[in-house]
Amino acid sequence: MVSLTIDDVKIEVPEGTTVLQAARMSGVEIPTLCDYPHLTPYGGCRLCVVEVEGARLLQPSCTLPVSKGMVVHTNTARVREARKFVLTLLFSERNHFCMYCQVSGGDCELQNAAYEQDMTHWPFQPNWDPYLVDASHQHLVLDHNRCILCRRCVRACGELVGNFTLGVKDRGPESIIIADLDVPWGESTCVSCGTCVQVCPTGAIIDRRSAYLGHEADVERTRSVCIGCSVGCGVELITRDNRLLRIDGDWDAPVNEGILCQIGRFLALDDERERIVTPLVRRNGTLKAATWEDALDYVAGRLKPLAGKKGDGIAALASTRLPVESLYLFKQLFADKLNSEMVTSIEEGVTTALSGKVAQELGRPFEGSLERLKSADCVVAIGVDLAENHQVAGFFVKRALPNGTKLVVIDPYDNQLHELAHYALQPQAGTDYELLLGLMSAIVKSGLSRDEPTNLSELAGYDPQVVSQVTGISADTIRAVARLIASSQRPVFVYGKGVTRASSPEVLSALIELARLVGALTPDQSAIIGTKGQANSLAAYMYGLDKPFEVDGHQAVYLALGDDEPSRRLIKRLKGAPFIAVQASYLSPATEMADVVLPVEMWAEQDGYYLNLAGKLQKAHRALVPPQEVRSNVGVLKALAARLGVELEADWRKSLKKRAPINPVVE
Amino acid sequence: MLSQADRRELDDILKKYPDKRSAVLSALYIAQREKNYLTDDDIRDVAQALDMTVTEVHAIVGFYTLLRKEPTGKYLIQVCTDLPCALRGADDFYRRLCRRQGLPPEGGTTEDGLFTVEEVVCVAACDKAPVAQINLEYHEHLTDEKIDAIIAELREKSTEGVTAG
Ligand code: SF4
Ligand code: SF4
Ligand code: SF4
Ligand code: FES
Numbered sequence: 001m002v003s004l005t006i007d008d009v010k011i012e013v014p015e016g017t018t019v020l021q022a023a024r025m026s027g028v029e030i031p032t033l034c035d036y037p038h039l040t041p042y043g044g045c046r047l048c049v050v051e052v053e054g055a056r057l058l059q060p061s062c063t064l065p066v067s068k069g070m071v072v073h074t075n076t077a078r079v080r081e082a083r084k085f086v087l088t089l090l091f092s093e094r095n096h097f098c099m100y101c102q103v104s105g106g107d108c109e110l111q112n113a114a115y116e117q118d119m120t121h122w123p124f125q126p127n128w129d130p131y132l133v134d135a136s137h138q139h140l141v142l143d144h145n146r147c148i149l150c151r152r153c154v155r156a157c158g159e160l161v162g163n164f165t166l167g168v169k170d171r172g173p174e175s176i177i178i179a180d181l182d183v184p185w186g187e188s189t190c191v192s193c194g195t196c197v198q199v200c201p202t203g204a205i206i207d208r209r210s211a212y213l214g215h216e217a218d219v220e221r222t223r224s225v226c227i228g229c230s231v232g233c234g235v236e237l238i239t240r241d242n243r244l245l246r247i248d249g250d251w252d253a254p255v256n257e258g259i260l261c262q263i264g265r266f267l268a269l270d271d272e273r274e275r276i277v278t279p280l281v282r283r284n285g286t287l288k289a290a291t292w293e294d295a296l297d298y299v300a301g302r303l304k305p306l307a308g309k310k311g312d313g314i315a316a317l318a319s320t321r322l323p324v325e326s327l328y329l330f331k332q333l334f335a336d337k338l339n340s341e342m343v344t345s346i347e348e349g350v351t352t353a354l355s356g357k358v359a360q361e362l363g364r365p366f367e368g369s370l371e372r373l374k375s376a377d378c379v380v381a382i383g384v385d386l387a388e389n390h391q392v393a394g395f396f397v398k399r400a401l402p403n404g405t406k407l408v409v410i411d412p413y414d415n416q417l418h419e420l421a422h423y424a425l426q427p428q429a430g431t432d433y434e435l436l437l438g439l440m441s442a443i444v445k446s447g448l449s450r451d452e453p454t455n456l457s458e459l460a461g462y463d464p465q466v467v468s469q470v471t472g473i474s475a476d477t478i479r480a481v482a483r484l485i486a487s488s489q490r491p492v493f494v495y496g497k498g499v500t501r502a503s504s505p506e507v508l509s510a511l512i513e514l515a516r517l518v519g520a521l522t523p524d525q526s527a528i529i530g531t532k533g534q535a536n537s538l539a540a541y542m543y544g545l546d547k548p549f550e551v552d553g554h555q556a557v558y559l560a561l562g563d564d565e566p567s568r569r570l571i572k573r574l575k576g577a578p579f580i581a582v583q584a585s586y587l588s589p590a591t592e593m594a595d596v597v598l599p600v601e602m603w604a605e606q607d608g609y610y611l612n613l614a615g616k617l618q619k620a621h622r623a624l625v626p627p628q629e630v631r632s633n634v635g636v637l638k639a640l641a642a643r644l645g646v647e648l649e650a651d652w653r654k655s656l657k658k659r660a661p662i663n664p665v666v667e
Numbered sequence: 668m669l670s671q672a673d674r675r676e677l678d679d680i681l682k683k684y685p686d687k688r689s690a691v692l693s694a695l696y697i698a699q700r701e702k703n704y705l706t707d708d709d710i711r712d713v714a715q716a717l718d719m720t721v722t723e724v725h726a727i728v729g730f731y732t733l734l735r736k737e738p739t740g741k742y743l744i745q746v747c748t749d750l751p752c753a754l755r756g757a758d759d760f761y762r763r764l765c766r767r768q769g770l771p772p773e774g775g776t777t778e779d780g781l782f783t784v785e786e787v788v789c790v791a792a793c794d795k796a797p798v799a800q801i802n803l804e805y806h807e808h809l810t811d812e813k814i815d816a817i818i819a820e821l822r823e824k825s826t827e828g829v830t831a832g
Contacts, residue, residue: 165722
């Protein structure tokens with residue numbers, strides 16, 4: 001601990017703390033601009049200067065580490081003068097005619113800082129030169145006229161997202177933010193995660209969709225969870241007058257710590273499907289608006305005689321985007337009460353069933369938490385493209401690469417991470433198993449294994465030389481990768497559909513064995529992560545909703561689609577079903593085929609729990625009020641059960657943990 | 668693009684630094700040496716060789732005036748026209764030079780792509796003005812005749828090179 005004095009108050013702070021942090025700890029506010037809590041201090045704007053006794057010049061508090069006995073003054077006349085001077089320079093450097101700027105009036109950190117210093121104008125001539133406005137990006141606009149070159153966006157893009165798209169070219173007054181080799185932003189390597197817009201302090205980076213639709217003071221913020229995929233990133237839903245304006249990353253969410261991907265931040269808002277606002281019943285061949293009474297009676301009437309029938313009864317499918325509560329009621333209603341044998345999810349377990357089988361054989365969970373990925377020094381990604389889906393997990397990997405984290409990608413097919421990988425292994429399709437055993441055999445031979453191999457005799461047949469013949473990967477590469485993995489301190493293994501889609505669990509079992517061999521799977525901690533599929537695919541597995549779907553001879557299909565979009569494959573298979581009831585938010589090819597459509601809430605309108613890919617249970621919150629005739633997914637299932645004379649239990653927690661867990665479930 | 672020889676030279680330089688990125692200026696110098704300017708491909712090559720991102724390398728190129736991104740002649744003729752040199756007639760000398768080479772007053776590159784003429788501020792040889800720095804060499808106390816002779820000689824040398832090669 002280091003003790004120092006800030007504005008006449010003595011405090012003790014840990015070594016390495018900056019003066020700015022120390023001041024905040026003792027309740028002293030120092031204005032800042034280039035500094036941002038989640039980014040490395042940069043010391044560029046000099047707004048945060050303070051007077052340190054004994055130092056000739058004012059010091060930037062955001063980059064200055066505390067030292068013993070330091071005496072700091074944050075609010076002297078000299079400091080206040082300097083702040084005004086810094087702000088004056090910033091205002092006069094480019095165009096800051098605030099009245100035309102979308103953040104003016106409360107949302108601009110530059111303007112706010114000036115008001116805090118009681119500035120109403122600045123004494124210098126402004127720079128009249130017009131700067132470029134880059135409007136080439138799909139979601140964002142970069143107006144260089146408002147840019148103060150704080151480089152928050154540059155740091156966010158590199159440090160948090162690992163994308164390194166943004167930089168600064170030239171120097172002095174000519175300095176300008178650029179993308180890649182100074183190409184239009186929309187044509188750059190930007191992956192549209194939008195982290196930069198969330199950190200920009202001025203109106204320089206603007207989100208097209210929410211621009212001019214409301215200031216911070218006019219909007220409401222609801223903390224929730226993104227249900228774009230199984231990562232389960234924390235979000236803040238920004239709404240005004242029951243309209244969703246924007247989605248921000250939640251800096252306090254432990255899973256993503258503020259960052260989001262394009263799917264979670266932008267695409268979730270770009271829904272152009274037509275909303276269903278009233279129940280629909282097919283009469284004389286066309287869907288007609290109906291009352292809830294009629295619609296529910298109709299469905300119950302058709303389902304009731306089919307209860308208990310196997311093979312020619314009811315087939316029921318639920319979306320893995322539904323909250324846990326709905327999945328539980330769905331499973332009870334159709335599997336336990338109506339005794340149907342074809343009750344599953346629209347993912348049909350393709351991302352979880354195999355892992356479940358392996359967990360059951362092992363008799364314990366074998367996957368670990370996502371946190372491990374953030375501190376890995378070697379990541380082995382197999383059968384998964386983290387730049388395509390589960391992107392935030394991919395950002396954790398990409399941003400760690402400059403710090404020396406090694407990346408091995410094993411995928412016979414195209415994979416966007418191949419080009420970033422230290423080793424991009426493309427084995428012959430179907431030879432992942434041989435490759436993994438080859439790696440193990442090389443590790444054992446090099447004496448680097450940290451655990452006894454259980455399959456020593458089998459490994460003998462998988463000398464890298466032999467494996468190279470089958471996989472097409474050279475023996476030297478296999479040995480080098482083996483050495484790399486085995487000599488890492490914190491290796492993490494990520495697997496995806498390429499592994500779980502297989503008909504047998506041998507590749508996954510081999511991966512688990514490899515992880516164990518290098519010490520990444522101990523009884524109390526695992527560094528294996530399966531990416532799963534949609535937001536609640538793990539919960540669907542836990543409730544047994546994970547078998548392949550067939551209509552076969554079933555006389556009725558109940559599709560609890562929620563706000564999901566049915567795949568073309570599903571639609572094809574639904575053809576010819578004698579009766580189809582769809583519980584959905586939007587019109588789709590599935591509702592077109594339906595005999596009854598029951599309108600339900602979409603994601604932003606519902607409260608409900610989600611179990612992310614690592615077994616973390618998180619609650620999504622309602623931010624919008626649904627249209628009047630639209631009911632909750634839970635409400636519809638309950639009403640249907642009541643009509644069928646069936647009683648459902650509401651406590652979903654207990655049975656969520658019943659099935660052989662793939663991950664320890666954390667609440 | 669970095670040639671094989673360039674790469675070998677760069678590899679030797681890299682041995683001197685614990686951190687590859689420290690060699691970025693040397694690497695850019697090598698990449699620029701032959702043609703006097705850097706293409707996007709050069710920048711990509713350097714970024715890859717030093718484990719840096721292209722944007723970072725591009726930012727460094729932008730920061731240093733001696734690293735050039737505009738196509739430049741094989742010979743870069745820089746004439747100082749700052750006050751002390753101007754007092755010795757360097758500004759008129761420069762303008763006449765541009766005119767004789769068929770270039771606008773702000774300079775530029777000759778049609779054959781051999782020479783780029785440029786006005787600069789101080790090359791630290793005020794007492795010997797008019798001065799021109801041609802690539803790495805200084806030519807002092809220049810007159811129109813002298814510079815024309817130098818240009819003619821260089822032009823001849825390069826065309827010979829072309830026919831010979
Ligand atoms: S949107 Fe994301 S990837 Fe694109 S420039 Fe901004 S931070 Fe970088
Ligand atoms: S665009 Fe915004 S975040 Fe980026 S440097 Fe300019 S003001 Fe800062
Ligand atoms: S990674 Fe998944 S959970 Fe996170 S923002 Fe993207 S889609 Fe949403
Ligand atoms: S906040 Fe410290 S220099 Fe910008």
